[in-house]
Amino acid sequence: MDTLSDIWGVLANNTDLFRTGFFNTIKLFVIAAIGSLALGTFLAMLRVSPVPILRAVGTAYVTLLRNTPLTLVLFFFAFAYPLLDIVRVSFFASASIGLTLYTAAFVCEVVRSGINTVNVGQAEAARALGLTFGQTLGQIVLPQAIRSVVPPLTSVQIALLKNTTIAAGFSVAEAGAIRDNLSERGENIMIGLGWVALGFLILVIPLTLLQRSLERRWSVAR
Amino acid sequence: MSAVLFDVPGPRGIARNRVSGVIGVLAILGLLGFIGYKFYDTGQFDGRVWSWLQYQQIQEDLLTALVATLQAFAVGAVLAMVFGAIFAAGRLSEHAWLRVPSMLVVEFFRAIPLLILIFLFYYGLPATGVKMTPFMALVLGLMLYNGSVLAEVFRAGILSLPRGQSEAAYALGMRKTQVMTLVLLPQALRAMLPAIISQLVVLLKDTALGFLITYYELLKYAKNIGGDFQFGRPYVPVLIVVSAIYITLCLLLSWLATYLEARNRRSRKVQADGPTEIAPEQPALIPPGSGI
Numbered sequence A: 001m002d003t004l005s006d007i008w009g010v011l012a013n014n015t016d017l018f019r020t021g022f023f024n025t026i027k028l029f030v031i032a033a034i035g036s037l038a039l040g041t042f043l044a045m046l047r048v049s050p051v052p053i054l055r056a057v058g059t060a061y062v063t064l065l066r067n068t069p070l071t072l073v074l075f076f077f078a079f080a081y082p083l084l085d086i087v088r089v090s091f092f093a094s095a096s097i098g099l100t101l102y103t104a105a106f107v108c109e110v111v112r113s114g115i116n117t118v119n120v121g122q123a124e125a126a127r128a129l130g131l132t133f134g135q136t137l138g139q140i141v142l143p144q145a146i147r148s149v150v151p152p153l154t155s156v157q158i159a160l161l162k163n164t165t166i167a168a169g170f171s172v173a174e175a176g177a178i179r180d181n182l183s184e185r186g187e188n189i190m191i192g193l194g195w196v197a198l199g200f201l202i203l204v205i206p207l208t209l210l211q212r213s214l215e216r217r218w219s220v221a222r
Numbered sequence B: 001m002s003a004v005l006f007d008v009p010g011p012r013g014i015a016r017n018r019v020s021g022v023i024g025v026l027a028i029l030g031l032l033g034f035i036g037y038k039f040y041d042t043g044q045f046d047g048r049v050w051s052w053l054q055y056q057q058i059q060e061d062l063l064t065a066l067v068a069t070l071q072a073f074a075v076g077a078v079l080a081m082v083f084g085a086i087f088a089a090g091r092l093s094e095h096a097w098l099r100v101p102s103m104l105v106v107e108f109f110r111a112i113p114l115l116i117l118i119f120l121f122y123y124g125l126p127a128t129g130v131k132m133t134p135f136m137a138l139v140l141g142l143m144l145y146n147g148s149v150l151a152e153v154f155r156a157g158i159l160s161l162p163r164g165q166s167e168a169a170y171a172l173g174m175r176k177t178q179v180m181t182l183v184l185l186p187q188a189l190r191a192m193l194p195a196i197i198s199q200l201v202v203l204l205k206d207t208a209l210g211f212l213i214t215y216y217e218l219l220k221y222a223k224n225i226g227g228d229f230q231f232g233r234p235y236v237p238v239l240i241v242v243s244a245i246y247i248t249l250c251l252l253l254s255w256l257a258t259y260l261e262a263r264n265r266r267s268r269k270v271q272a273d274g275p276t277e278i279a280p281e282q283p284a285l286i287p288p289g290s291g292i
Helices: A004-012 A015-047 A052-066 A070-084 A091-117 A120-128 A133-170 A175-184 A189-218 B011-041 B047-054 B056-091 B096-111 B114-128 B134-159 B163-171 B176-213 B218-226 B235-269
Strands: none
Touching (some): A004 A015, A015 A175, A015 A189, A052 B011, A070 A133, A070 B176, A091 A133, A175 A189, A175 B114, A189 B096, A189 B114, B047 B056, B056 B096, B056 B218, B114 B176, B134 B176, B218 B235
């Protein structure tokens, strides 16, 4: 029964499903990746800023979001948010917002710890030269921090790519939702999910290899 | 530390910080106020949408759901640790026929999304005639994914030890197993504990995926109560309660990690050349377990 042609057939007969599914996954990933990088860096700047109240806000955000399951965040945007009657958004948009907000907390932590790895002497020297907070951060510390930040940031983004599947549970037609449609068409779910897993392997493995090589090449001896 | 980024502010600095502090506070208050107003405007503070909390049956259901979450967490955590230990040992083995398959298994389960894995067990396996309950599918998924991550944590912990430790043990005539259990593991475990616990926090959060395969845990409970028209669809109140529970549980675990880390650091003096950080190949600034 499970001949090779059966296994191939599940993919070949449903290429439309797989194509739109993975296209939506990648779209969701790119949007949330850009959004979370921007928001996360902003939050990291809040967390190291000289104004105590802004630091507290950054800390509160990170603590709340990091300790909440992503499923709950997406659940909130799918079911509770529409009741609040603010702006109507599509399921896709609300999933992007949820993924962005959630991932930003992790990006923030990575960027902040990257800032902390830069030698104290660098910031001290910058201050001794009379640079302001913004100049110290933007011209001295961040450029150095980026080297040690990029590899772990890549792992956060890989996690984001895998997390996009959770959006499938909330009416977003992406790779995780291929299963629903396959069972409607009466295909073998096991084989279908195997193809989905393979698709993720193809997406994730190059990113992992990239991350490893960056780690090796950019590791700074301190 | 972040405090070195700026001088102790002088009079002008203090004034400037106050101004940006006030602006920041106003912006945040504005945002919170808007959210609060929307909550109020759509009746999220009304007694009606909170009245479900008074029913004993619903309270008991909440407890059942909480227990179900903790059950999945406990079973998943134990299995993941065992899985991780076995495959870490496999990856550290001297024999290629153990090392290579272990590496493939670990890399495979780390690369595919946990949800797909859980779907494979819950929807895929029954097609081949294996019976699956939501609980089993969830726990299996948690075990394989988190176990693989933990295997990497364990391996990195062992590899982070100075080579002299195992060389000295071998020189004393110990066997491989003795070197591992008597010399390497006790030292590595201390260094790894924070990373292990932060992976357990991830595992705890991942139990929420059980919602998507109809496992009756906290989120499924939230869906049931939240969708109830009798209470005016109290999605917002119920989510506030459920997320408070999740955050408390995760913070308790994280505090355990911080506590252990602090205790570990205090005793660093005693073992001068002991493990200083985990994972030479994992960047030390982000513990291996802090994936999402």
